[in-house]
Amino acid sequence: MYQEGYNKLFKGLIVVLIDIRLNNFNICPDILGYIIIVSALGILENQHSAYGKAKSFAIALIFFSIPDIYQANNILDGIGVSNYNILFMIISTIAGIMELVLIYYISEGIINIAKDRGLNELAEKADERWEGILVIEAIILISTPFYLNINIDIFAIYLLGIGIIAFIMHILFISLTKDIGKVLG
Template sequence: MAYSRMAWGLALELIDFRLGTFDLLPDVIGYGLLVLGLSGAGSASRPFAIGRMAAIALMLWSLPRFVGLQPSLSLLSYDTFGAAPLLLASAEAMLELAMLYGICEGIRLFAIVRENRVLARSARNGWRAVFGFSAAFLFLLPFKLNVTSVWLTAVVVLLVIGLFIACARVIFLVRRAGHVLNDGDGGPRKSSAA
């Protein structure tokens, strides 16, 4: 159940459906599911604890947006932005990275304990893909302060698409981990070695 909550939370957080300014699938609900899932997945696991703390911070961060007080920043436009909105976007992206690290590393460690090298490798590769696209995105973000070129927007669009695909792979990783590692009570299976 914990891994299912994590997968649904990631999906709700990743996909934005809006009617005007109204968010049909609020991020705050996705982060809430992630907090519940990470709490049940392994309370003693340090990576899951890191992911849970980042998800709590992101849930609080998304509350003003949920009620319409904090406008979202469109990084795909040709406009330049001030430093404050870009710093906020960078901080949010770093919290996302911490959360995804916690999820991927927690799954990787549980897979190693269960001697499932394929799942451990998938978790490591999933994290590397997310980190690579996010690092490139964060590197280009300061250029949005004063550059309005079409090529920069095109590169940002490609990075966003790559990051979307990498995050979708993490969702599938979490679902697979739920089938492989979960024993039905929300936590990882206990080792049968006595």
């Protein structure tokens, strides 16, 4: 029963991670991923209360992800600062913080269930993955406002580097949810 929840969680997190755009439309929108995550956490919340807390944030992220379906332009395209870009930056920052809390509660559930079952290595692995995501996402969230004052070319190179590291950290966390479904499900 719980393995189905972990499989859905894995799939939902993958959908959120993937960002494929066609003519400014996200053809794999985050909103679908968050709906799958809410469904998964609905199954898993009976296994640990942390999943119920995570579910609340996933529901909120459904609404915060709506602006991501269509973006008129990229904030790093050199067009300049506009009200749309600033509003999108604020919404993205709030959504980023909420996603971080979502990942925290998912990690907390995994860690506590693993410890209860005597799977200390698994709990430690989940904690390390959470801490890695926390550090990299904190760096991204803290640096985002500086976009307005930094040379766009330098900031784009910085974002590419930090983005690659963040992508790897998220892949490691997502793969953990797949593995945990086999053990804790």
